[in-house]
Amino acid sequence: MAASVTSTSASQVRIVARIRPVLDSENDTDVVVSVSPKANSVSMPNPKNEKEKFTFPFHAVYGMESDQAQIFAEVSPTLKHLFKGNDVTIFAYGVTGSGKTHTMKGNKAAAERGIIPRLLTAIYRRGKDLEKKSDGRVTMSAIMSYYEIYNDKVFDLFEAPEKRTLAGLPLREQNGKTHVVGLMEKEISTLKEFEMLYDKANSNRSTSATRLNAHSSRSHAIICVRVEIHDQQTGETKVGTVSCIDLAGSEDNRRTANDKERMVESASINKSLFVLSQCVEAMSKKQSRIPYRESKMTRILSLGQNNGMTVMILNLAPTKKFHQDTLSALNFANRAKTIEVKNDPPPVYHPPVAPKIGAVSGAPVRAFGMA
Numbered sequence: 001m002a003a004s005v006t007s008t009s010a011s012q013v014r015i016v017a018r019i020r021p022v023l024d025s026e027n028d029t030d031v032v033v034s035v036s037p038k039a040n041s042v043s044m045p046n047p048k049n050e051k052e053k054f055t056f057p058f059h060a061v062y063g064m065e066s067d068q069a070q071i072f073a074e075v076s077p078t079l080k081h082l083f084k085g086n087d088v089t090i091f092a093y094g095v096t097g098s099g100k101t102h103t104m105k106g107n108k109a110a111a112e113r114g115i116i117p118r119l120l121t122a123i124y125r126r127g128k129d130l131e132k133k134s135d136g137r138v139t140m141s142a143i144m145s146y147y148e149i150y151n152d153k154v155f156d157l158f159e160a161p162e163k164r165t166l167a168g169l170p171l172r173e174q175n176g177k178t179h180v181v182g183l184m185e186k187e188i189s190t191l192k193e194f195e196m197l198y199d200k201a202n203s204n205r206s207t208s209a210t211r212l213n214a215h216s217s218r219s220h221a222i223i224c225v226r227v228e229i230h231d232q233q234t235g236e237t238k239v240g241t242v243s244c245i246d247l248a249g250s251e252d253n254r255r256t257a258n259d260k261e262r263m264v265e266s267a268s269i270n271k272s273l274f275v276l277s278q279c280v281e282a283m284s285k286k287q288s289r290i291p292y293r294e295s296k297m298t299r300i301l302s303l304g305q306n307n308g309m310t311v312m313i314l315n316l317a318p319t320k321k322f323h324q325d326t327l328s329a330l331n332f333a334n335r336a337k338t339i340e341v342k343n344d345p346p347p348v349y350h351p352p353v354a355p356k357i358g359a360v361s362g363a364p365v366r367a368f369g370m371a
């Protein structure tokens with residue numbers, strides 16, 4: 001059995017799942033998530049009735065043994081779209097501890113580098129190639145910005161944490177586009193320069209989280225690289241932006257939160273993730289109205305506007321401790337996608353409610369965080 005994409009090229013949305021391995025540091029070694037890479041599906045028992053099994057199809061699934069190079073190979077085909085002047089957006093969604101930062105940023109060792117540093121390497125390589133092949137007629141510039149959205153406020157990660165104003169940066173509409181007023185943009189000429197700025201901004205992120213008595217897992221970190229391709233001969237410039245988003249943890253903090261501040265945080269995370277799922281669903285189903293204006297993050301990203309390509313990576317932790325949150329995450333992805341299953345589908349749980357169009361299997365859709 002193979003799951004097939006309804007129409008990748010037209011829908012421009014891919015939703016893939018990645019399951020991280022059980023960590024040495026984990027006491028809980030009870031694995032509840034299983035994958036079928038052949039069927040592109042993820043299965044898990046119902047936490048409330050272990051005899052019942054839920055199966056969710058994806059465009060692709062990556063099991064515990066998958067490495068950073070394989071995950072990058074999943075997103076690298078978007079580069080040609082970027083260089084044609086289209087926008088590319090890559091999200092990492094999942095509960096805190098499921099591997100979002102590992103997937104996006106990774107570690108310094110060459111094999112452990114995540115999507116973001118690998119993308120930058122590939123962008124520079126492609127830019128150099130273009131320049132060489134055109135004898136210097138075509139040149140590339142890359143301009144980077146990096147910010148986080150915490151409690152619906154935008155903070156520049158290039159700015160030193162002590163310089164932050166608590167109100168965050170304002171937004172302004174110009175020519176139908178939303179701009180973050182005062183957000184720093186840095187032209188980066190070399191990979192080394194990128195690494196330096198990226199490391200500094202990441203350390204700003206953790207320092208400011210500590211100052212706010214918060215945790216970086218409760219903010220969305222958004223890195224944008226605008227790639228401009230100039231053709232000196234024709235005077236033409238193509239502009240495409242790649243945005244990589246390490247989303248706030250999708251766990252329902254309202255179950256455990258007992259102070260007001262955490263409740264406010266949770267409400268704002270839930271709202272922005274909910275709008276994101278609605279946007280991805282609308283894009284997947286090729287609806288003409290994408291509700292990207294309903295949240296700050298999707299509005300700044302202009303999600304789905306500029307012939308965009310979107311890849312959503314659903315990060316999953318395999319063990320029992322995460323069972324309920326993993327089910328919520330799978331439900332989130334399930335409502336956001338349109339994937340058909342071909343041939344003989346395996347026995348799956350059929351929800352007592354009518355399945356959504358395109359969602360052929362899986363648990364009843366429950367909006368995450370909404371009891």
Ligand code: ADP
Nearest residue numbers: 020021094095096097098099100101102103217
């Ligand atoms: P998140 O950002 O979703 O909170 P992290 O990326 O910080 O989660 O991952 C949690 C822990 O699991 C980290 O220690 C990280 O190094 C480890 N980890 C995550 N994914 C993998 C993976 N694919 N292989 C090995 N370790 C991983």
Ligand code: MG
Nearest residue numbers: 100101102217
């Ligand atoms: Mg993280």
